Amino acid sequence: MEQTTLAALSAFALVSSITPGPNNMMLMASGANFGLRRTVPHALGVGFGFTLMIVLVGVGLMGLFDLFPELNTVLKIVSVAYLLWLAWKIANAAAPGEGESPRGKPMTFVQAMLFQWVNPKAWTMALSAIALYAPDRNFVAVLLVAIVFGIVNLPSTSIWAVMGTALRGWLSSPARLKAFNGTMAALLVGSLALLI
Numbered sequence: 001m002e003q004t005t006l007a008a009l010s011a012f013a014l015v016s017s018i019t020p021g022p023n024n025m026m027l028m029a030s031g032a033n034f035g036l037r038r039t040v041p042h043a044l045g046v047g048f049g050f051t052l053m054i055v056l057v058g059v060g061l062m063g064l065f066d067l068f069p070e071l072n073t074v075l076k077i078v079s080v081a082y083l084l085w086l087a088w089k090i091a092n093a094a095a096p097g098e099g100e101s102p103r104g105k106p107m108t109f110v111q112a113m114l115f116q117w118v119n120p121k122a123w124t125m126a127l128s129a130i131a132l133y134a135p136d137r138n139f140v141a142v143l144l145v146a147i148v149f150g151i152v153n154l155p156s157t158s159i160w161a162v163m164g165t166a167l168r169g170w171l172s173s174p175a176r177l178k179a180f181n182g183t184m185a186a187l188l189v190g191s192l193a194l195l196i
Contacts, residue, residue: 031164045112047154058142091185
């Protein structure tokens with residue numbers, strides 16, 4: 001891959017990873033509700049899961065969408081339903097230290113990794129990255145795209161968790177926390193409108 005193409009890929013990875021979307025909204029909400037340490041597995045799951053997704057999309061899954069275009073519709077329906085459920089969970093999250101209810105726990109590494117498969121922004125990013133930077137779907141080119149995203153994605157998305165953590169003191173008021181969680185849930189739902 002030429003140096004200019006690599007620079008363009010890196011810029012694409014940065015812009016698509018750092019801009020608002022479901023992962024970033026959820027990481028910010030998790031940082032605010034659970035702190036950075038408890039959000040680290042979530043952030044690592046996003047980075048690892050998305051990198052793996054690019055490899056799998058590049059080596060074959062993209063071909064399934066070419067053969068069966070109706071899979072796009074199925075994916076959108078499942079993604080929207082799951083993201084609406086997650087937005088509800090964020091909006092109704094318990095304050096830190098309130099009980100042991102399931103809604104009071106951060107997303108795990110595996111949950112965040114699996115979430116990439118129902119995240120419309122992740123699909124858009126993966127399909128676009130492969131189409132633009134590994135159009136022949138050569139394994140070496142696909143692997144290079146995945147590596148660049150792997151290097152860029154984790155710090156880019158983690159910034160959102162850090163921003164959420166920085167807000168924790170301000171969000172110590174239950175009313176402000178409820179308003180923040182409601183806003184994060186609304187932004188998560190709003191991100192669907194931009195992606196669908």
